[in-house]
Amino acid sequence: MTLEQLYLLFLEYPVICTDTRKITENCLFFALKGPNFNGNAFTNEALNKGASYAIIDEEEHNTSDKSIVVEDVLTTMQNLATLHRQSCQAKVIALTGSNGKTTTKELINVVLSKQYRTIATLGNLNNHIGVPLTLLSITEDTEIAIVEMGANHKKEIAQLCEIAQPDFGYITNFGKAHLEGFGGVEGVIQGKSELYDHLMAQNKYIFLNADDPIQLEKLGCYIKKFGFSGDNPQYFNIKFKNADPFVALEFEDMKVDTQLVGKYNFPNACAAITMGKYFNVPATDIKDALETYQPKNNRSQVLEQNGYQIILDAYNANPTSMKAALENFKNMDAETKTLVLGDMFELGQDAEKEHQGIANLASEMGFEDVFLVGENFWKVDSPFQKFKNFDNLKSAIEVSSPKKGSILIKGSRGMALERVLAFL
Structure with missing residues (x-):
């Protein structure tokens, strides 16, 4: 056949x-x-x-x-997805990056769905299987498809672009994620930038975070760009107000109070606003979409439980996102703050250095009540409480619970730190 x-x-x-x-x-x-x-x-x-x-x-x-x-079944499914994508009228927006991909994808979807019939990657099914499945879910009436692309080594994004053939693209950021597979930060930049390389080769459009110096250096001369700041009329100006704990921002003289925790989510909201503006979604609809969206699946959720205000950010972690979470938590207005930090995976030979760096950063920021858990955090030189595995952490907290107040829980998915909620 x-x-x-x-x-x-x-x-x-x-x-x-x-x-x-x-x-x-x-x-x-x-x-x-x-x-x-x-x-x-x-x-x-x-x-x-x-x-x-x-x-x-x-x-x-x-x-x-x-x-x-x-x-080969997989290759056939990928080729079928490309043929379907070519046969459909839907515009395809692809996005990748080290942090914030899934949240940004969901924000873009809720904004654009105010005016268009959209489909988007389910959850984080963003690999060589998930991308074709997303494309094959495009229906006759779909107008815009938002396709998330994940990668842990070079050439992977390039392959996904060949399958999806996007019309538009956006990279959330370049961070210290999957260092083992990419071979370091420069490898991350090269690998994620394969999306922009593909779009430029095809003369397609890029949505660019103009506040990201790495992206500006790579693409500053490319005229088809859209950013979040600056005086150029191609840019959309969006003002950050605060994040205590939720991000508040302003655009077109409207204040938007989101349910997104942390300043690190501001660029994610900006991307959704930028694309909404580009696709002529009314500003009031953009505001409504951002204000009603609620994070889920352990991604920067704010929970109230037994006298604790819990920032549950246990879906994943890498040194870049961990640093951003600590900085945001430090700036929050709370009398008592506790950190529960779990190992960051896929760091390869950088694992020891990066975990020590996070422990040092927590100390420099003045945190005192800190629980470190995992094989890598167990090895750091730190005055904080350290636990080699989750069961040891559980036993310690059951004996002596953290002080009532705010708690940040963050670690890689494999640590499953949301389990802490059961015994707080």
């Missing part, structure tokens, strides 16, 4: 499933493979549960006339 023939089949059955636990009637099942699973082995189960066809790449599982054998 050719790709074009498969696409006609997709138009007839436009729902894609890759997990037999989530099979829906008349879907197409793509039998993906990974280090610990082989979707081909579940072909019959998918068909029995209601899939119309199964796309597989192992002949031994071709036991039904509803099976379609291809050379």
